[in-house]
Amino acid sequence: MFQVNDHVVYGNYGICVVKAIGSLEMDSVVKDRLYYTLEPLYSEKNTIYTPVDKEDSMRCAITEQEAWKLIDGIQAQEMIQVADEKRAEQA
Secondary structure (H helix, E strand, O other), rough: OOOOOOOEEEHHHEEEEEEEEEEEOOOOOOOOOOOEEEEOOOOOOOEEEEOOOOOEEEEEOOOOOHHHHHHHHOOOOOOOOOHHHHOOOOO
C-alpha cells in the first residue's frame, strides 16, 4: 500500500502525488472502500480517486538517481542488428 506523499505513476496521467487515503463522501462510490486521492504532478487541475485495492494501474515512481542510472546505462547496451526489418521490433 502506498502512503501519503508517495510519488506514483498512474495510467496516462504520469507522476502523481498521493494526497490522501480514505473513504470518499460521494454518492457514486462504495462508502466502506478506501481510495487514494492522487494529484498529477504536472496538472493541478485534476484530482484522481482510485480504489486502494486496484493498485494494478499504478506503480512507484523511480528516483532521479535511478532514472539517471538507467539513462547512463543505455550507451553501454550493445546495438542489435536485425537484417529483416519486419522482425526488428520482435528482436
